[in-house]
Amino acid sequence: MTTTDTAAPVSQPFQAEVAELLNLMVHSVYSETDIFLRELISNASDACDKLRYEAIANPQLIPDGQSPNITIIPDKAANTLSIIDTGIGMDRQELIDNLGTIAKSGTKSFLSRLTEAKDGSNLIGQFGVGFYAAFMVAEKIVVTSHRAGTHDAFTWTSTGGAGFEIGQVSDGMSVPTGTSIVLHLKDDAKKYLDTYEIERIVSAYSDNIQFPIMLKDGDAVPRQINSASALWQRSKSELTPEDYSAAYKSIAHAYDEPAMTLHYRAEGRYSYAVLLFAPSQKPFDLFEPNRKGHVKLYVRRVFITDDADLLPSYLRFIRGVIDAEDLPLNLSREMLQNNPQLAQIRKAVATRVIGELESLSEKDAETFAKIWDAFGPVIKEGIYEDFERREKLLALSRFTTTSGEKRSLKDYVADLKPNQTEIYYLAGDSLDRLKSNPKLEAAKSRGIEVLLLTDAVDAFWSSAPLDFDGKPLKSLSQGEVNLDLIPRIDEDATKDEPKTETDEAATIAVIKEALGERVSDVKVSTRLTTSASCLVAGGAGPDRELERMLAMQNRGSITKPILEINLRHPLVAKIAGADKAAGGEASDIAFLLLEQAQILDGELPEDPAAFASRLNRLVLRGL
Numbered sequence: 001m002t003t004t005d006t007a008a009p010v011s012q013p014f015q016a017e018v019a020e021l022l023n024l025m026v027h028s029v030y031s032e033t034d035i036f037l038r039e040l041i042s043n044a045s046d047a048c049d050k051l052r053y054e055a056i057a058n059p060q061l062i063p064d065g066q067s068p069n070i071t072i073i074p075d076k077a078a079n080t081l082s083i084i085d086t087g088i089g090m091d092r093q094e095l096i097d098n099l100g101t102i103a104k105s106g107t108k109s110f111l112s113r114l115t116e117a118k119d120g121s122n123l124i125g126q127f128g129v130g131f132y133a134a135f136m137v138a139e140k141i142v143v144t145s146h147r148a149g150t151h152d153a154f155t156w157t158s159t160g161g162a163g164f165e166i167g168q169v170s171d172g173m174s175v176p177t178g179t180s181i182v183l184h185l186k187d188d189a190k191k192y193l194d195t196y197e198i199e200r201i202v203s204a205y206s207d208n209i210q211f212p213i214m215l216k217d218g219d220a221v222p223r224q225i226n227s228a229s230a231l232w233q234r235s236k237s238e239l240t241p242e243d244y245s246a247a248y249k250s251i252a253h254a255y256d257e258p259a260m261t262l263h264y265r266a267e268g269r270y271s272y273a274v275l276l277f278a279p280s281q282k283p284f285d286l287f288e289p290n291r292k293g294h295v296k297l298y299v300r301r302v303f304i305t306d307d308a309d310l311l312p313s314y315l316r317f318i319r320g321v322i323d324a325e326d327l328p329l330n331l332s333r334e335m336l337q338n339n340p341q342l343a344q345i346r347k348a349v350a351t352r353v354i355g356e357l358e359s360l361s362e363k364d365a366e367t368f369a370k371i372w373d374a375f376g377p378v379i380k381e382g383i384y385e386d387f388e389r390r391e392k393l394l395a396l397s398r399f400t401t402t403s404g405e406k407r408s409l410k411d412y413v414a415d416l417k418p419n420q421t422e423i424y425y426l427a428g429d430s431l432d433r434l435k436s437n438p439k440l441e442a443a444k445s446r447g448i449e450v451l452l453l454t455d456a457v458d459a460f461w462s463s464a465p466l467d468f469d470g471k472p473l474k475s476l477s478q479g480e481v482n483l484d485l486i487p488r489i490d491e492d493a494t495k496d497e498p499k500t501e502t503d504e505a506a507t508i509a510v511i512k513e514a515l516g517e518r519v520s521d522v523k524v525s526t527r528l529t530t531s532a533s534c535l536v537a538g539g540a541g542p543d544r545e546l547e548r549m550l551a552m553q554n555r556g557s558i559t560k561p562i563l564e565i566n567l568r569h570p571l572v573a574k575i576a577g578a579d580k581a582a583g584g585e586a587s588d589i590a591f592l593l594l595e596q597a598q599i600l601d602g603e604l605p606e607d608p609a610a611f612a613s614r615l616n617r618l619v620l621r622g623l
């Protein structure tokens, strides 16, 4: 390739995060340096995919007779390893943007984890860091690229320090379209010049790349070193678990093992092949706000887009390929959204994925638990969004409850207590706090199981009116909860409960008077057995946890709660005989009932200083 520059190259600094990442790569003791080749080959393959796609509308982008390929050239004399593709190429700005910045916010957060981790280098292997991995083996990298459809070619050169240089090739048209990446290898990376090593890595990691990978060793005729077949088009019986694992890693650019594999061919009105995987590890972009999926759409083995939203957002963790036979190759954006065949495929595949998760949960609970731990909070978004599949998603869901972990609603319903007709839950932000929340008392005293919901998404889906197996889901911190029909199992405890004859109406009136506008109502609680008070939301409004979360995101205000009191509690009983003047003992107790309930819900009293002095006053009086 001609790399003479017409003008002096221009230096550009790396974005701060890139510089930080490179620093880590260069100094990392990470031993799995092989991954660099895999990263460069997958980028080359993506570039070939993109060119083939653009050429559907614009066939002259691919010269006659040329089929996309990737060539690897080790040059022992020059101590360089080149990876050359005939893909889409990059223009000047794309070189700067793609190889000088980190666009994905997920990568940034990965980076901070890398920096924080004691042995961050292990994480490199888990996530892959794309192109920049090449700096583990190269002291200098020269990229020469010619964007298809343009006349110019540019070079990008870096030694991995603070920045890179951009130059222009004098005769751009002498450079074939595509990208060549020349790695000037570090002394300890010379093994990558051995053809044996290259073949080993390609067959381990990149055999599934759909384009031929050619190895050109000196003057020998280049030979193909991968099988270059679309694995999803092969029949299941030909494939081993290792084939699937390799395909997953190569299609998803992943480093973990797939926890679930779904491979089938749909025939009938529409024909298409499906190869989908559920990862076993949480990818770092799972909670990007765009909630984009990662399933690639192919049409007759030609990559079309990875942006077709082939699965609902709550299945965005699923990776893989759907290859349709009967769609036109030149699918426009509108067609992607409105094509009835794609709509049909979307629906059928989502149902299949959920079905597969269902059968995995029955056949292999341990593997399903892995998927649930990593992606449960995402799947639960579907309970809220996918009305049609709500029941199925609820059935898939696993919960930590007062009876144990990983409980399904089916388990819950099987253990219902006599006369129990509802499924109870309590939402909050910490499991420990929920476990000690007084709102559980009445349920506990009857041995009733309660779902403890601590994922941020729980407050949302549980706000929809839901039932499972005909049993409505009911929050213990909202509206009326009456468990009186369900027998108590702690009869001994009830014997010890003080039988105080508190005047209900008078006590409530005193508390109301003291708290004024702070609460919407004061009621006698059926939820409490031992604690003095708790706060609940009115029956019609949202659950308190949801309100609190929405308020934190400035999406609504908190309505006034209802204070529920336990008439049997000695503190409540004290009100009757206490000084009822404004600011007197009765008022102090009323405030204390409110404020301790707030604290138990994980909130702070509105005026912590006043809270402290009231508490001190009461304690001193007692002493």
Ligand SMILES: Nc1ncnc2c1ncn2[C@@H]1O[C@H](COP(=O)(O)OP(=O)(O)OP(=O)(O)O)[C@@H](O)[C@H]1O
Pocket (backbone or CB within 6 Å): 039, 043, 044, 047, 085, 087, 088, 089, 090, 098, 099, 128, 129, 130, 131, 132, 179, 253
């Ligand atoms: N050979 C290439 N041809 C064309 N573009 C390339 C090539 N290599 C890299 N790029 C561009 O540079 C971008 C950054 O590459 P990089 O490998 O760092 O991340 P990525 O491929 O986007 O992500 P990941 O590898 O983690 O999935 C790519 O998205 C692509 O746009």
